[in-house]
Amino acid sequence: MTQLTAQLLLVGVSHQTASMEEREKLVLTQDRFNDFYRGLKALPCIQESLVLNTCNRFEIYSVTQAETSSETIEQISKYICSFQNFDNTHFDKLKSVKNNKNVLEHIFSVASGIESQMVGETEILGQAKEAYAFARKQESLGPVLNRLFQKTFQSAKWIRSHTSIGSGQINVANVAVDLAKKIFGRLETSRVLVIGTGDIGEKTLKALRSRGISNITIVSRKMERASEIAQNMGIKALTIDQLDTSLHEHDIVLTSTASSTPILTKKTISSALRRRSNRPFFLIDLAIPRDIEESAAELDNVYLYNLDDLAQIADENLRLRKMETTHGKELLTERAEKTWTHFTARFSHLSKD
16 A cells, blocks of 8 residues: 555445434535535545535545544544534444545446436436535535546446436436326326425426326425426416415325425324315425424325335336446446546545555
8 A cells, every 4th residue: 555645535324324314314404504514624634525415315525634534534423423413323333434446436326326226316416516516615625526526427427328227317206206196097187286496396397297297286485486487387386384274285295395394294284184084195205304294104094205215116117227237337447447547646645545
């Protein structure tokens, strides 16, 4: 091993190491991002940093001093736990740690959808690009991570053109709508409520419309945005204040907000059920932290699905795509090897091990 002065480091958790309940406690809400970055950048061993924060993973990518890597791992771990009020000992059991070339291989696979809970899904690349853009805004990137993520985006695009990993354009929205169709049959006569106007909310609306569903209502705290989407798509829009009084009018509810607390409680759903004469209620929660109180599933005639449920359902239909992951990983490993050689030549402070 060549002892040099710095290395790439990854510390984090994902759906592969942590349950949904654990991920909920670790995921950052949007209003806390600035504060988290401020504290992360203040850690003494970190030279560059980027936070990848999604429903299925919370990962810190950094450039750090090689001779103090163990200390840096401990610093990052303790900082995450302190910031999110999470038990240190428990986090140590969940966390994944990678360095140097292994970080490169990992982020290549993540951005390509190979490491996703729904193998081959397309949202993760956009989420990685958003994380990169936010890190740039925070001025936490340097030449190493900047180059790393540029190469990552190129590799994600490359792998989709050299394998069938993305065949069918799998994404959370499509799986959710397909599940609704499987349970309800003809959705054209169903009344659908979509709560949230973010990226997943918009994709859900498009997936619904592509299947011929027109009786759709969108709800958002940002009424101006909801009205704009509703006008463009020819659907109805409601304010969040109207949610409780109109919930019972819908057969299917899909939620994808950035709320840190549930927006639909068991009590609210129970009240809506009574107004529906106990007709079945189909609820799909696409958010982390979750938008719908988990105990609502205990109610009769309520069918509640979350992201983990959708991943399991999608997994049953992904045998071909899973075969492609092996091929894809082999290709990305080879690509990472070549990229790492260029990295160590360009950034001589990175360890070559």
